[in-house]
Amino acid sequence: MALAKHGSAAATIRDAQEARDELRAALKAAGITLPSLSLDGVSLAGDFPRPLVDLGRCAPVVARQLAERLRKCGS
Template identity: 60%
Template sequence: MGTAERRAAVERIKDAEAARDELRDTLAAVGVVLPSLGLDDASLARDVPRPLVDLGRCNPRVARQLAAILKGSAP
């Protein structure tokens, strides 16, 4: 991987981290915590990383809370 490709990969990872942080902060503002929220390790391990935000796991109470919030924001 050349320098330009490395820079592009770093930018994609930084963008995914920012998206993860924005989602975590927005969810926290409405009282929802997804304890496993992070970046998907497998998507970072590729020769050319294509980072994915992994929402992870949560208990049923948090899943229902998140569903209720999303239902309330639907058009």
């Protein structure tokens, strides 16, 4: 049973990594880089991880670029 839980946890983390990578690629295609984009380490802890993608910090210019791209998508 413990092995099955470990496999499930690993799959959950892999899924979060893939989501992070998809977001990074989409942002890059839009000309935006979030240098701190990663998985939140605390959310990976424990037997049943619930990984979160941490968007991290960015410079004000990058935040404005992201806001501009989002506004264009919402129009």
